[in-house]
Amino acid sequence: MTVKIKLCIFIPSFSIWLASGNHIASAKNVNYLLKEKNESCSKGTNEDKKHHLVCKNAFRENLRAKFKHYRYHNNQSKPKIESIEWFDNNHQNLPDKEQLSSSFNNLNASLLNQKSYKLAQQNFISSNNFIQKIKKRKQQLNLIKRISQQRKPVKVINLNSNSTYILPPTVAAPEKIHPFTTTLPLNDVPISHLTDWELYTSSTFGDDNNTSISAGGILKLSGQVTESVTQNNIYTVDQKGSYLQLQRIRQNRKVELTRNEPQTILGMQMQMSFVASCLTGEDIEGQKCSYTPGLITDRNSIDPDFFVPTRIVQTSNMNEVVTPESLAVMRLPGFQTGANGQEIGLDLYFPNAGAFPGNTQGNQVFYDRKEEINNTQIGLYSKVRQIVKANHKKAVIGRTIRGFGLVTDSDNLLLNSAVQLGNLVLPDVKPRIAGSIKKVNTNINRNLFLAANAVRIPTSSYTFYQAGIGSAESLKPGIKKRSQIPRAKFNSLWIGISPIIERRIEKITRYQPTGNQRIISNSGGEGGVDSNVSLLSVVNGENFAANEIEDFYGQIYLTNFAQDVNLVTGNRFVEDIKYYPHISLTGNVQGSFDSWKYYTGVIAGQEIKAYAGSDYTRNFGNLNISTGAIGYINPDRDYYSQVYGNLSQKIGSRKTNLVLSSRLNYAWDRENRIGNIESEAPASFVTIGARANLGNVSFGLVNYFDDILPDSVDKTLLADIAINFGENFRLSGYYTPINEASSRSRYGATAQLRLGGKYNSPTLSLSWINNDYDLGQDSDGIKLRFTDNVFKVLFRIGGVGNPFNKVDNKRILRRKRKNLIDRLLRGRT
Structure with a gap:
């Protein structure tokens, strides 16, 4: 042998x-x-x-x-x-x-x-x-x-x-690194070292909504993972990557609730000129002058809400000499102001000279609701680095994310840009671990990665700098139960921008045209001494009559018209979303059955918002509990203090089971005013629910109680169902037979089709929501109730089918087959 x-x-x-x-x-x-x-x-x-x-x-x-x-x-x-x-x-x-x-x-x-x-x-x-x-x-x-x-x-x-090295830093083949060890969240998008690109586009539209189009995605510009082993038995994995992200974010939202009263507005147009022999001055003897100033309505200045002019232009002066060319043109039929740029006389246009109720379309008052959403773009360039080191006893992790973002149409562009300059001086996190003569234990505790990924990051926020470090004891050969796996801890500093929504209520009063102008009367004429035209001009207290001035010529035309309109009165609710610098310190202690998070931070808005909080989650097999609390200084309708808790119990097997649950949330300082107007915003609730999972079918029922906690949401009963037709098509829907809130979603449905079995396979999603707004009735007894159907279409696709699963390429399959054959042969001997 x-x-x-x-x-x-x-x-x-x-x-x-x-x-x-x-x-x-x-x-x-x-x-x-x-x-x-x-x-x-x-x-x-x-x-x-x-x-x-x-x-x-x-x-x-x-x-x-x-x-x-x-x-x-x-x-x-x-x-x-x-x-x-x-x-x-x-x-x-x-x-x-x-x-x-x-x-x-x-x-x-x-x-x-x-x-x-x-x-x-x-x-x-x-x-x-x-x-x-x-x-x-x-x-x-x-x-x-x-x-x-x-x-x-x-x-x-x-x-x-x-x-220094037994094995120097060497680039590892991407398919040999398990994505679980490289997965991390980047601006609400999960990525791993296998992520290449993702793209999404969506469109939202409805009965009373404008069409809102969104698009975005992520593209990996570069990335690699290197491994090394030092002489003192420290195993290191260094992950680096740079990514470009584009996202569509909401800039503002406007909701109008208006009363529409049909009316008719009356308007007029007056055109007049008065020229005659000049009165004084040797140099103008024998010439003709204008006995009115030149005044013309600037039609571009017509107010779009009230149809009144806001600008009248003076084109000539009183007693200005009229050129022979202008005189010749003014004698032509119809109103003429002059020639070669000279404009003589009055041409005044007033589309709204008064109004009266009712019009040709009716006189019934009605109410309307409109919602408008405007979006803007945000571009982000991020650099990611994660270092994992292990010795014979434990492992440590260091994570650094640097982001550079540009929010278009941002009022805080300079302030947010200044915050990003810290990326240039703040260091990378490089964890330290002691070496030894003992062999490396590469059975790294999975809780280390869970702790890093579960650390609290502000929602709907964007990262400019994140630095975190964590540690956990590695697994020993004698571990046989999950309860024996050591806990991991991770602490992080996060700097970025977070949204603050500024709300206000505006009064609405305007005319909305419902028809074109129509002439109801039109008359006029022109002529000189031999005509029946009689004119009187009063300027600065002086009277100039046509029969007292030699060789005059005058034009006068008057048109009256009417237009159907609605007198619109009501309120406009406006939400302006602005981004402000945000710094947060957070930590997580992660076990196999529990997790404890703690966090504090400051948002530098117009009012400084400081907060601190903590939450705890525990799993007892089929029983799960969680609780937490957070407190704010200068709370508002989005950032407010609350205490919450959840409890759920599963009965049955993995695929066929019944889940009983209960939730509690108590909020005591949520802002209930918008400007000087009181506007309730209840956020407390107590719920009891049940969900039955029967293979590919799942349906649930949740009831919200409104009389247990103060300032609770209105009583609601919500039922939902979901059906999986195979692995690629899912249909779900919900219905609220009981909902006492004034603004509610009554029912809706979602259909999702995935063209493949992978995470990044092309996915098409269609959703429909029916919203109902019951605002009571007005002083005339007219009901204020509106229904709105909102539709959304979403398409998503990405590169690398399963960036979060271990790669199973042909070579790995061949190796698995060879190992299986070897085991079978050894079993025979």
Whole structure:
């Protein structure tokens, strides 16, 4: 039998312990190579040459079988034992791999030729210990071979040198790193080292809503994961990536509730000119002058709400000389103001000179509700770095995110830009861990990654800088229950921008045209001394009559018209969303069955909002509880103090079960005024609910009580159902048979189709919501009730089908198949 020996180095990989029930499964159980100074493994003719140690299963199994059949005998054992002991004591000092291979061959031949020899008990024990050592060594070196094949070629390191690394930083193949260890949230979007790009687009429209279009996505610009092992047995994984994000965010929202009264407005247009011989001045003798100033209504200045002019332009002065060209034009039929840019006379237009109730379309008063949503873009460039280090006992994690964002149409653009400058001076988080002579434990505690990802990040916010560090003891071989897995802790500093909604109520009074202008009368004329035109001009208290001035010529035209309109009165509710700097300190202690979070922060709005809070979640098998509290200084309708708790109990199996639940939320300082107007905003509630899960069908029922806590939401009974038609199509809907709130959603439905079975497969979602607004009645007894149907279409697609699942490419499948065959063959022997 031939045994080949080659020099190799390896890079260990993560071992992620996944807990399910009371069983612990290792995603990769990698044992670190024992630290031995093997001279034969440190001598290489070329540092760039790649060496491997290959020990085949047949050698081990045959060798073990030979020793198991030996009989104990003292007189005939020495020849075999000398061969074995010589190999055991001297194989690490052989000059090269050929001699080492030869020693294996000689040992094997010696054993094959001495089947009849008998071993004494003492020598048999010595031989068996040697076999166990060979077996252990073979397992370690087979592992080295497998890991080395998974990594890119690296330079051979002389273990006797003064190098810092046993294995220098080496870029790992993306498919060899488990995404669980690289997953993190980036501006409300989960990513891993496998994420390449994601794109979404949506459109929202409704009966009383404007059409709102949104689009965004994320694109990875660069990224890599490197692994290394130092001389003092510290295993490091360094993840880096840069990403470009584009998101559509809400800028403002306007809701109008108006009373519409049909009316008719009356308007007029007056056109007049009066020219005659000039009265004084030798230089103007024999010429004609204007006996009115030139005044013309600027029609672009007509107020769109009340239809009155806001600007009248003076084009000429009283007693201004009229050019012969203008005189000639003014004698043409119809009203003329002059020629060559000269404008003489009055041309005044008043579309609203008065109004009276009713119009040609009716006189019934009605109410209307309109909602308008305007969005804006935000662009973000983010750099992510996560460092994980492990020694023989524990592991640490350091996470740094730097973001540079631009919010268009932002009133706080300069302030938010100044906050981002901190990215240039704030450091990366580089966790520290002590080295040792003991082998690395790469069974890293999965709670370490859960703690980092579950840390509280402000919702609807954008990260400019996040620095966090955490630690957890690694898993030991004796762990058999989830309760034995150590807790992990993670603390973080977060700097970014968060939205503050500024609300106000505006009064509405305007005319809304419902028809075109129609002429109800039109008359006029023009002429001179021989005509029946009679004009009187009064300017600055002086009267100028046509019959008192020589050689006059006058024009006068008058038009009266009417227009159907609605007199619109009511209120406009406005929400302006503005982003302000926000700094937060937060931490998380994560266990296998519980999680404790604590956080504090400050939002630098027009009023400083400071807060502090904590929450705790615990799982008792099928029973889950959670509780928490948060308090604010200068609360508003979005950031307010509250205490909350949840309780749920599952009865049944995993696929067929009944879940009973109850929730409580008590809010005591939520703002209930908008400006000087009182506007209730209840946020407290107590609920009891049940949900039945029957395979692909799930339906639930939740009741909200309105008489247990003060300022509670109105009594509501909500029923919902969801049906999965296979893995790619889901249909869900809800209905509220009881809802005493004035503004409520009565029913709705959602259909989701995924064209594939992967996370980033093309997904199309259609949703419909029916909203009902019951605002009572007005002083005339007219009911104020509105119904609005809102529709939303969403399409989403991304690159890398499953960025959060371990890659199963063809090579991995072949390796799994080979390992299965090897296990079957070993089972036969």
